[in-house]
Amino acid sequence: MSKSIMISYLSTSLDGGTSEKRLTKWRPNPGVATASEPPIDRLILLYEKRDEALATLVEEDAKRMRSDFDVQLIEMPLSPPSLNATYMTLLRFANDFQFDRAHRYYLNITTCTPIQLMCFCTLAATDRWPVRLVECLDAKTDDLASKVELIDPDLSRYDAILNQYPLGNAAGIEVLKGNIVTHNNAYNEMVVNIQATVLRSRSPILLTGPSGSGKTAMARRVHxxxxxxxxxVERFVEVNCIALKDISAMSALFGHKDGALIGFTGSAKGELRFAHEGILFLDNIDELGLSEQAVLLQVMEDKLVTPLGSRAPVKCDFQLIAASNKNLHELVxxxxxxxxxxARLSTWEFRMPSLRDRPEDIESNLAHEIRKSTNQLPDDQRFSAKALKQYLAFATSDEALWTANFRDLSASVERMITRSVDGVISEVIVDTEIHTLRAKWRAPGASGHLEAERTTSSSSDKSATVDYVSIVLPAHELNLFEQNQLNYVIGMALTSNSYADLSRRIYGEDAGTNPAQKSRSYLIGYGLNLEMIKATVKALGDRAIERGDENF
Structure with a gap:
């Protein structure tokens, strides 16, 4: 049955009073109980912890005025001082509250602060809060009812307030750029868009781009x-997924109870719980196994994490920033x-440009690298005028590959500072460094990597039509994508000599330093292992031969 529900903040002044006199004067929130146009079935009263006693008193008074009136008290965080923080607090409330579209919701702005009012107008206009804005006024009736009046949600009426509290500013832009002057238009535009995003959204952010292009630095600056x-309000938790191996990856990310893992003593909280109400940065997220990916997605959607060996989920709400230097669409x-x-990660996706794509920013980044150099001897570090001109001419030329991007630049500066005499980087030192960089970039690269990715076993093509998944998991409920993916892996497993062999055939050079665990972890995610697969398929094949079935 559809109900009319009023959402309202508690006002310590308008709703205040503890003596009996309070029952003889009009107060906006208790008065909602006897409002008639429209009649309200329930009041959702938002209050801060310090005002809990008053909120309880208002609830009692409202029910005294109307016995069948429903009041729900919801504690809210302390009112933040800025528009940005207030907006995100209210947006998070909407996500947690889960409005029921079958009901009619009204939002009382009478007891709001100016900042809250601006946020509510925006949230209502964008339907993030499916409410109609109202004012609760004194109806001047004997039953001390509130008069509910709809208001015009035209945001232009509140431009003056909005201009006092702009979302984003020059200081935030400088933080995101590392206080480095940049001239590349595409990069500057991206930074502006990142700032607008992080100030208005808690959705995941995916940073892509080549290795060394600054993805980790950008994630830290977002925080x-x-x-x-x-x-x-909480910490920045940084995890490099390359370091997560086998079953310990599950424990490192999601935690475990004591005794859940063989060889591990005690319990572990897990990185996701450390990031609760903060930011979790997963670098090289493409290195996560499919099982870990599935659990991560579930945690992101449910905002709950269940440690290994436990049946009790724990609240875990964080903003995720992920980074990868690979093409995730190709990996899919x-x-x-x-x-x-x-799909969940790429709500907001930003590609960090390579250093070669930003030649006009090399000089300012060069100065930044000199300032932050770990080599503090000598204290004064600078180029001679001719040496700087010589280095920049090479650094911005087509000959400069910058294959490792800013890592190359940082290492180059470190070498030149170390070789400098009396803190001055001379033309001779620059000439030596240019020869060093040329030799480095002429060295054998990773050009064979793409070929390895294309390498697959032709033996799997012959059996591609066999539904192995239904053989080893007859009661599965996998979607088509997962089924095809697992079917391919099982087909490869049948002719693999070991887990390491299977990983190398599936992942090529991306199998990592411990290839056996990569495929083992993948199969464990489906309750399978190599021996079980071979035995199950062989047994069915033997029975097919006995029946004379040549299609198996």
Whole structure:
């Protein structure tokens, strides 16, 4: 049955009073109980912890005025001082509250602060809060009812307030750029878009781009900007997924109870729980196994994590920033990355440009690298005028490949500072460094990597039509993507001598330093192992031969 529900903040002044006199005067929130146009079935009263006693008193008074009136008290965080923080607090409430579209919701702005009012107008206009804005006024009736009046949600009426609290500013832009002057138009535009995103959204952010292009630095700066705007109160948790191996990856990310893992003593909280109400940065997310990807997606959607060996989920709410220097869409096609996780991650996707794509920014980044050099001897570090001109001419030329991007630049500066005499980088030192970089970039690269990715076993083509998944998992409920992916892996497993062999055939050079665990972890995610697969398929094949079935 559809109900009319009023959402309202508690006002310590308008709703206040503890003596009996309070029962003889009009107060906006208790008065909602006897409002008649429209009649309200339930009041959702938002209050801060310090005002809990008053909120309880208002609830009692409202029910005294109307016995069948329903009041729901919801504690809210302390009112943040900025528009950014207030907006994100209210947006998070909407996500957690889960409005029921079958009901009619009204939002009382009478007891709001100016900042809350601006946020509510925006949230209502964009339907993120499916409410109609109203004012609760004194109806001047004997039953002390509130008069509910609809208001015009035209945002232009509140431009003056909005201009006092702009979303984003020059200081935030400088933080995201590392306080480095940049001239590349595409990069500057991307930074502006990143700032607008992090100040208005808690959805995941995916940073892509070549290795060394600054993805990790950008993730750290995003946390700084959100912290400066009071949008995040907890830590920045950084995890390099390359370091996560086998079953310990599950424990490292999601935690475990004591005794859940053989060889591990004690319990572990897990990185995701450490990032609760903060930012979790997963670098090289493409290195996560499919099982870990599936659990991560579930945690992101449910905001709950269940440690290994436990049946009790724990609240875990964080903003995720993920980074990868690989083409995740191609990995999806090869069955190495979950398409549903990629869809969730790429709500906001930004590609960090390579250093070669930003030649006009090399000089300012060069100066930055000199300032932050770890080599503090000598204290004064600078180029001679001719040496600087010589280095920049080479650094911005087509000959400069910058294959490792800013890592190459940082290492180059470190070498020149170390070789400098009396803190001055001379033309001779620059000439030596240019020869060093040329030799480095002429060295054998990773050009064979793409060929390895294309390498597959032709033996799997012959059996591609066999539904192995239904053989080893007859009661499965996998979607078509997962089924095809697992079917391919099982077909490869049948002719693999070991887990390491299977990983190398599936992942090529991406099998990593411990290839056996990569395929083992994948199969464990489906309750399978190599021996079980071979035995199950062989047994069915033997029975097919006995029946004379040549199609198996």
């Amino acid at each position: 700084q900007v959100r912290a400066r705007s009071n949008l995040v 096609k090869k069955g190495q990355f979950r398409i549903d996780l990629l």
